[in-house]
Amino acid sequence: MPLARTAPAVTLTTALTLTALAAFPFAAHADSSDPWVRGWGSNSGWQLGNGTASNIQQLTPTDVQGIARQDVQELAAGGADAAGSGTTATPATAFAVALLKDGTVMSWGSNGSGQTGNGTNTVQYSPAAVAGLWGVSQVAAGANHALAVRNGRVLSWGGNAAGQLGNGVAAADPTGVQRTPVSVQSLDRVVDVGAGCDFSVALRDNGTVWAWGSGTDGRLGTGDEKSSNTPKQVKDLGDVVAISVGCAHVLALGADGTVKSWGRNSDGQLGNDSTEKSPVPVTVQYLDTVAKVSATPYGGFAVLDDGSVRAWGDNSAGQLGDGTTDDRVTAVHVDGVRGVQEIAGGVDHTLAALDDGSVIAWGANGNGQLGNGRTSPSAVPVVALPAGSDIDHVATTTLGRSSFAY
Numbered sequence: 454m455p456l457a458r459t460a461p462a463v464t465l466t467t468a469l470t471l472t473a474l475a476a477f478p479f480a481a482h483a484d485s486s487d488p489w490v491r492g493w494g495s496n497s498g499w500q501l502g503n504g505t506a507s508n509i510q511q512l513t514p515t516d517v518q519g520i521a522r523q524d525v526q527e528l529a530a531g532g533a534d535a536a537g538s539g540t541t542a543t544p545a546t547a548f549a550v551a552l553l554k555d556g557t558v559m560s561w562g563s564n565g566s567g568q569t570g571n572g573t574n575t576v577q578y579s580p581a582a583v584a585g586l587w588g589v590s591q592v593a594a595g596a597n598h599a600l601a602v603r604n605g606r607v608l609s610w611g612g613n614a615a616g617q618l619g620n621g622v623a624a625a626d627p628t629g630v631q632r633t634p635v636s637v638q639s640l641d642r643v644v645d646v647g648a649g650c651d652f653s654v655a656l657r658d659n660g661t662v663w664a665w666g667s668g669t670d671g672r673l674g675t676g677d678e679k680s681s682n683t684p685k686q687v688k689d690l691g692d693v694v695a696i697s698v699g700c701a702h703v704l705a706l707g708a709d710g711t712v713k714s715w716g717r718n719s720d721g722q723l724g725n726d727s728t729e730k731s732p733v734p735v736t737v738q739y740l741d742t743v744a745k746v747s748a749t750p751y752g753g754f755a756v757l758d759d760g761s762v763r764a765w766g767d768n769s770a771g772q773l774g775d776g777t778t779d780d781r782v783t784a785v786h787v788d789g790v791r792g793v794q795e796i797a798g799g800v801d802h803t804l805a806a807l808d809d810g811s812v813i814a815w816g817a818n819g820n821g822q823l824g825n826g827r828t829s830p831s832a833v834p835v836v837a838l839p840a841g842s843d844i845d846h847v848a849t850t851t852l853g854r855s856s857f858a859y
Contacts, residue, residue: 489516490525490551491838494799494822494855497535498545498563501855504579508545512821512828514838514858518579520551520559522843522859527552531594531648532563533800533852534820547853550599551580552592558583558601566597566612567632574632583610586634593698595648596851600637602646607637607655615651616682617666623682637665638683647698647748650851654703655684656696662687662705671732672701672716678732687715690734699748700852705734706746712737712755720751721782722766728782737765738783749798750852755784756796760808762787770801771832772816790834799849804856806847809840812858820854 491514492501499508504518532546548562548569559580560569567574570583583601591602598611598618609618613629616622619637622629637653640663645656652666652673663684664673671678674687687705690713695706702716702723713734714723721728724737737753740763745756752766752773763784764773771778774787792808802816802823813834814823821828824837838844838858848857 487516488521488523490520490522490528490857490859491515491844492517492855492857493824493837495534495547495820495850495853496855498532498547498853499576499578500530500532500545500547500549500562500850500853502549502561502578502580506578510820512824512826514824517561517857520580524553524555525551525859526554527592528846528848528857528859529592529594529599529648530848530850530853530855530857531568531599532596532850534850534854546597547850547855548577548594548599549848549850549857550583550592550594552589552601556588556590558586558589558592560599567630568594568597568599568611570599570610570633572632584633591645593646593648593653594851595653596650596700598648598653600646600648600653601634602643605642605644605658607640607643607646607653608634609637609653610634615667616680617648617651617653619653619665619682619684621683640684645696647696647703648851649698649703650700652701654696654698656693660692660694660708662690662693662696662703664703670701670717670730672703674703674715674732674734676732688733695746697746697748697753699753700750702748704737704746704748704753706743710741710743712740712743712746714753720767721780722748722752724753724765724782724784726783739763740784745795747796747798749803750800752798754796754798754803756793760792760794762790762793762796762805770817770830772798772801772803774803774815774832774834776832795846797847797849799854799856800852802849802854802856804837804847804849804858805834806844806858807840810842810844811836811840812838812842812844812847814856817854822849822854822856824856
């Protein structure tokens with residue numbers, strides 16, 4: 454295009470925006486004053502919250518019904534998409550929870566394990582309040598359970614097959630599933646939580662990290678693979694300022710800027726130049742000046758102080774953004790992506806919110822999870838929402854192909 458040839462110099466963000474607007478006219482008409490949380494991609498579990506009984510995938514961003522971006526403090530999405538057919542079909546478990554700035558929590562989507570916390574196991578097509586929750590400061594969503602922090606204590610609800618609710622109930626107990634919030638035992642002064650596929654993690658205000666649920670592959674970080682239905686302290690770890698939890702591994706950002714990891718490592722998700730699992734924290738290699746960490750189901754991202762990105766772990770769909778489909782056992786540079794405010798990865802795609810209010814995406818796209826109106830994958834970033842969209846945060850379902858921006 455003449456514009457591209459004559460422009461003396463453009464940033465990647467600008468170039469991507471211009472390309473997207475030219476290729477996809479819908480983006481040019483995106484209304485930056487639209488107040489709603491946006492969702493797109495797979496909707497097999499009604500996790501997009503658009504208020505209809507139709508669970509058709511959405512190839513471009515649509516409104517999550519009744520939730521304004523300015524009212525949301527944090528959004529967490531969990532679960533997986535429906536898979537297979539006939540006798541081999543697996544139902545969707547995908548759902549989402551949104552913490553509002555007034556301290557209440559909304560939820561929507563699949564609910565077979567009570568993961569929306571509404572007291573039933575009936576699917577929820579649009580957001581509704583989680584009963585009895587107020588004064589909440591943090592939320593998290595796992596494969597089929599959710600967590601909330603209130604006054605330094607952790608509440609949990611949903612599936613409990615591995616003891617991930619942390620309420621001391623044996624996993625085999627028929628009362629294990631909790632359709633409304635219950636208290637996690639013996640844990641206070643919590644400032645953040647994260648939920649994996651079948652375990653949970655909490656960061657206390659003294660910089661220590663605690664975990665409960667399945668201990669397979671050492672994901673609890675206690676030095677062994679024992680499971681626990683009550684919190685246990687992660688070994689040899691302190692001065693942690695942030696945590697992020699994958700399906701079966703954990704990332705922890707230290708006050709000194711180093712990143713520790715533990716748990717499953719079959720895809721290199723620990724970033725320590727190995728594929729051996731670790732039941733104790735190890736160091737993610739080749740990182741410095743890290744501002745934020747974000748675990749994907751089987752990998753991780755680090756946003757550096759300058760807004761650039763490093764990535765490691767599963768890359769089977771090109772979701773690390775390094776131009777290959779090779780798994781990475783140490784952190785690699787994501788070329789050209791700058792100005793990143795927040796990054797999130799689903800099972801096979803990645804989203805990034807940039808400092809100009811836009812959202813870019815790359816990786817697999819079979820369910821429209823990149824948000825660019827197509828279903829073809831992209832090894833390089835495409836624009837889901839253009840500059841000026843007033844987006845600061847992004848989220849994806851734990852094991853699914855759904856995207857959110859707010």
